[in-house]
Amino acid sequence: MDMAFAAAAQIDLHLLAELREQTHGNIIVPGDAEYDRARMAWNLTVDQYPEVIVVAQSAADVAAAVRFARASHLDVAIQSTGHGVARPANDAVLIITSNLKEICVDADSRTAWIEAGLKWGEVLKETQAVGLAPLLGSSPEVGVVGYTLGGGMGWLARKYGLATDSVRYFEVVTAEGKLVRASATENSDLFWGLRGGGGNFGVVTGMEIQLYPVTEVYGGTLIYPGETAKAALQHFREWIKTAPEELTSSIEIMNFPPLPELPEFMRGRTVVMVNACYSGPVEQGPAYIQPWLDWMQPIVNGFHPMPFLEVGTISNDPVDPSPGISTGMWLADLSDEAIDIIVNHAVSVNGSSPIVKTEIRHAGGAISRVDAQASAYSHRDETLIMQCVSITPTAEAVEASHRFVGAFKAALAAHLTNGVYINFLDGEDAREQTRNAYSAGHFARLRMLKAKYDPDNLFSHSFDIPPMQEDDIDL
Ligand SMILES: Cc1cc2nc3c(=O)[nH]c(=O)nc-3n(C[C@H](O)[C@H](O)[C@H](O)COP(=O)(O)OP(=O)(O)OC[C@H]3O[C@@H](n4cnc5c(N)ncnc54)[C@H](O)[C@@H]3O)c2cc1C
Structure with a gap:
């Protein structure tokens, strides 16, 4: 232990020694050889300098780390993969859960106990082995807990709902350092x-x-030229009007960089992608895609009956760590006027847009059938969630993206509900817009809950839910 580090960080060496004794996990501090690797997040725009990193091996390690943070007057930041960091873990104890990998599938009750360090792809593999599916999202690389705590909207969302609605219980280490159910x-x-x-x-x-009996789906992607963007969005608007709940779909406008490894029709070009997953009887799937083929022959038709194990190929999200920022908003309508604004901002003409991907996903179905009071998740009745992602390798690129997306949102304001889906927001955006992710009643209830379970805001590196104070008059 470097004494200079302890002095600078005001870490009590006795507490740190106690933490090392109490945990089986790796305790890493600035100056340690592993520090720079351990502080990394999957999203490479995150540059964080925790005071102490605890790579937990068990729930007991997590509890010890929380008690240490409390005693040291430091906040706690939590990371599994680093796909969704709202506030970097500076001046905090960063608890890394990625080694908590236990999974126990019960085929009879169609349930699984899954530990916090698992990624969805790992859970998918184990559950498919007994013919069952979890409600993972578009990327098998995303962590199970972060995704679920924000809602969790995947390719089975319209049929089986949000991942968060399929949780039977959580085990949680509270701000007091106690493990509760x-x-x-x-x-x-x-x-x-x-x-x-x-x-x-x-x-x-x-x-x-809870798990579901899904082993095969009809899924894939159609690719159309970027010039069709307006007409394709109009067609999407009409197509989803009659979509059954077994069909969850999205439409994306993608601006590809001029990379030599890309096929010619994508290289440096804009394309429109229609993605869908039909989880009813697979032989019925093609009939739901046919309206697109009748509308226009795509450049690529990638639809096929697929083992659900391959569901990640529908979106083909990046696997390797990359620098990006995401923002998202619920659309109030997809009128022609809204479509014009979306196309003008999402389609890049000679580099006019820093947004790489603008995706509109069709929600509703089982999501909206859950009682609005059942959980903190709000906006269940909304059906069109739009997400914009920019690749931001430099601070200038981050700034340019914020500016452009801000103007995009302002132009589209009349067609937005003002609500957000918190899982699609990153960084400061997630914290600034936290309130918009909830109904006013739910946000007030969350603040009261925060005052009960975490009055000192130890867990302040997630969405911004300040503990309710007695003299709060705004709610
Ligand atoms: C490529 C990509 C694809 C995505 N696809 C979808 C999608 O299809 N649907 C969807 O809904 N979302 C999607 N998301 C968003 C994703 O669900 C969020 O970013 C989520 O927060 C990631 O969780 P994580 O644990 O992997 O990330 P992390 O960055 O490790 O965690 C994110 C946050 O979750 C909280 N958290 C994580 N673990 C714990 C824990 N054990 N206890 C308490 N809090 C915890 C913490 O506040 C943490 O800061 C996607 C994101 C990416 C980058």
């Missing part, structure tokens, strides 16, 4: 808040989730 019958208020409220109330060490 949160379910419909135990700490039910905490259970309510965790389902949508993010990492604000404790460190989830694992959860039991």
